[in-house]
Amino acid sequence: MIANLLIGLREGLEAALVVGILVAYLVKLQRRDVLPRLWLGVGLAVALSLGLGAVLTFGTLGLSFESQELIGGTLSIVATALVTWMIFWMLRTARTLGTSLRHDVDTHLAGGGWGLVIVAFLAVGREGIETALFLWAAVQATGQTTLPLLGAGIGILLAVALGWLIYRGVVRIDLGRFFAWTGFFLIVIAAGVLAYGVHDLQESGLLPGLHVLAFDVSGAVPPDSWYAALLKGTINFSPATTWLQAAAWVLYTIPVLALFIRALRAPGRAKDSAQTDSSTEVINQGAS
Amino acid sequence: MIRRTLVIAAAATLGIVGLTGCVSGTGQDAAGTTVHVVSTATECTLSANTAPRGTVVFSVTNSGDSVTEFYVLADDGNRTVGEVENIGPGITRDVRVEVQAGEFFTLCKPGMVGDGVGKARFTVTDTR
Numbered sequence: 571m572i573a574n575l576l577i578g579l580r581e582g583l584e585a586a587l588v589v590g591i592l593v594a595y596l597v598k599l600q601r602r603d604v605l606p607r608l609w610l611g612v613g614l615a616v617a618l619s620l621g622l623g624a625v626l627t628f629g630t631l632g633l634s635f636e637s638q639e640l641i642g643g644t645l646s647i648v649a650t651a652l653v654t655w656m657i658f659w660m661l662r663t664a665r666t667l668g669t670s671l672r673h674d675v676d677t678h679l680a681g682g683g684w685g686l687v688i689v690a691f692l693a694v695g696r697e698g699i700e701t702a703l704f705l706w707a708a709v710q711a712t713g714q715t716t717l718p719l720l721g722a723g724i725g726i727l728l729a730v731a732l733g734w735l736i737y738r739g740v741v742r743i744d745l746g747r748f749f750a751w752t753g754f755f756l757i758v759i760a761a762g763v764l765a766y767g768v769h770d771l772q773e774s775g776l777l778p779g780l781h782v783l784a785f786d787v788s789g790a791v792p793p794d795s796w797y798a799a800l801l802k803g804t805i806n807f808s809p810a811t812t813w814l815q816a817a818a819w820v821l822y823t824i825p826v827l828a829l830f831i832r833a834l835r836a837p838g839r840a841k842d843s844a845q846t847d848s849s850t851e852v853i854n855q856g857a858s
Numbered sequence: 859m860i861r862r863t864l865v866i867a868a869a870a871t872l873g874i875v876g877l878t879g880c881v882s883g884t885g886q887d888a889a890g891t892t893v894h895v896v897s898t899a900t901e902c903t904l905s906a907n908t909a910p911r912g913t914v915v916f917s918v919t920n921s922g923d924s925v926t927e928f929y930v931l932a933d934d935g936n937r938t939v940g941e942v943e944n945i946g947p948g949i950t951r952d953v954r955v956e957v958q959a960g961e962f963f964t965l966c967k968p969g970m971v972g973d974g975v976g977k978a979r980f981t982v983t984d985t986r
Contacts, residue, residue, distance in 0.1 A: 573923070573946050577944050700944065708946065710949075717948060718948045718949045773938055775937070781936055792969065792971060793971050794925050
């Protein structure tokens with residue numbers, strides 16, 4: 571049961587963390603009215619995954635191995651792009667907030683609010699089919715034993731609980747630090763998702779080098795251990811990482827982190843009102 | 859502009875899912891041949907070591923105590939032709955591969971680590 575629990579935890583954790591941060595973000599901006607839309611995105615992703623998973627499990631249709639990897643890989647890379655966009659968008663919105671120009675935040679959310687919904691949808695749906703196939707397989711096993719389903723269910727609930735704890739934790743941070751902390755956190759998550767997507771595409775045969783490993787620490791971090799599940803579930807750390815995965819991770823993380831730190835330090839945090847006003851003008855034009 | 863970008867991204871994503879999802883599985887031999895596999899801590903037992911070309915579904919049951927994976931490798935023993943992960947103890951999961959006649963390898967990877975166990979030849983014949 572523990573083994574199945576760890577699969578559920580690993581598959582659900584990252585999505586729960588991202589959604590937890592999104593919720594905290596909207597609460598911080600006092601835009602709880604966008605929350606129903608966010609939950610709609612999450613609900614749609616869950617329903618779509620479970621539905622597709624059920625069709626594939628119980629119907630006559632099947633999904634070939636390559637297709638599943640291709641879907642997982644492509645969605646992961648799209649998710650990375652969207653989360654990266656969101657990190658910088660959140661930061662710019664934060665700056666607008668500093669000028670206490672209420673309607674600017676509202677303008678941003680008019681377009682960007684749906685962006686957040688799509689991010690929530692992708693965060694959950696990215697590996698949703700894989701998780702759904704695993705869950706339905708556990709359901710199918712209930713004829714012999716209910717332990718796998720129980721384990722998988724508890725694992726996913728545990729992931730949701732951890733997402734909630736993250737929400738509780740970050741929502742208390744003061745606004746200035748909030749965007750820095752969640753931004754760094756999301757960049758690390760997004761980098762992991764990108765590396766994961768690259769690995770999926772390597773498995774599908776679209777990208778080469780599946781067996782050319784940069785490092786293999788499976789001895790120190792057994793993939794079926796609870797800490798490997800936590801590492802995989804949060805930052806997508808895989809004990810056996812290919813060179814292409816490692817390269818994608820580094821090539822993403824370094825420039826994005828550099829840009830993020832530059833954006834964090836950039837002037838315009840309501841110190842100089844004239845400058846801030848002009849910068850928000852630019853942002854508004856960019857957003858509309 | 860942001861909204862347009864997002865709509866394009868979303869449309870592209872759905873398009874990819876739709877395309878890849880529909881190409882496979884449909885077609886005349888969607889049922890294909892099913893080979894049952896049992897994975898334990900030390901063994902990887904197949905109900906057959908040969909199948910006709912076309913769709914082969916490996917239905918893998920984990921009878922061990924740790925999470926297992928199942929691989930179908932090309933005859934160089936390296937390239938992955940098919941793979942299914944996250945097979946928890948007590949669970950049965952399928953992997954569907956489209957194969958031409960030739961030699962392949964199958965193996966299980968209990969604990970998701972190392973070179974796996976029960977690596978064996980699997981022959982796909984030219985008959986249907």
